[in-house]
Amino acid sequence: MRVKLPEKTKAQLLRQKQTEAEKLLWTHLRNRNLLKQKFRRQHPIGKYIVDFCCLEKRLIIEVDGGQHNDGNQIRYDNARTEYLESLGFIVLRFWNNQILGETEQVLNEIVSVLERPHPRPLPQGEGK
Numbered sequence: 369m370r371v372k373l374p375e376k377t378k379a380q381l382l383r384q385k386q387t388e389a390e391k392l393l394w395t396h397l398r399n400r401n402l403l404k405q406k407f408r409r410q411h412p413i414g415k416y417i418v419d420f421c422c423l424e425k426r427l428i429i430e431v432d433g434g435q436h437n438d439g440n441q442i443r444y445d446n447a448r449t450e451y452l453e454s455l456g457f458i459v460l461r462f463w464n465n466q467i468l469g470e471t472e473q474v475l476n477e478i479v480s481v482l483e484r485p486h487p488r489p490l491p492q493g494e495g496k
Contacts, residue, residue: 389464390419390431396475397429403482414455416448421457425482428452430461 386394390409397407397420405422413421413428420429432445449459458481462474 387431387433387464389433389462389467392471393420393429393431393462393467393474396471402475403479405482413452413457416452418452422482426457427478427481428457428459429478430459431464431467432461433464 386409394409396402397409400406405425407420407422407429409420410417411421412418418428419431421427430445430449445461449461452459460478460481467474
């Protein structure tokens with residue numbers, strides 16, 4: 369029998385099982401290292417747990433491995449992205465090998481999104 373874990377517990381488990389690419393990216397995002405923006409990792413949003421998010425800028429960053437290249441997974445990821453965008457988030461996706469081999473380009477793309485004004489900011493008091 370499969371036991372359904374609470375989202376918070378799932379997120380905690382995912383934080384303990386980070387890939388090398390997620391670990392590397394987190395070193396650049398944590399502690400407000402990137403443009404003084406606060407990022408969270410393995411953060412529940414709606415019915416999903418996203419890899420990284422900056423609530424203030426409504427930015428989600430997903431780190432994908434080879435399993436995301438499968439037809440069913442592509443459809444799932446597209447539906448997931450559509451749902452998150454419907455909540456007002458911008459979703460960036462990077463492959464593990466991009467983060468590991470092209471770190472500066474990945475960070476530059478994230479910075480370019482962080483620097484532009486977002487059309488739907490969080491309501492007052494949220495995301496603190």
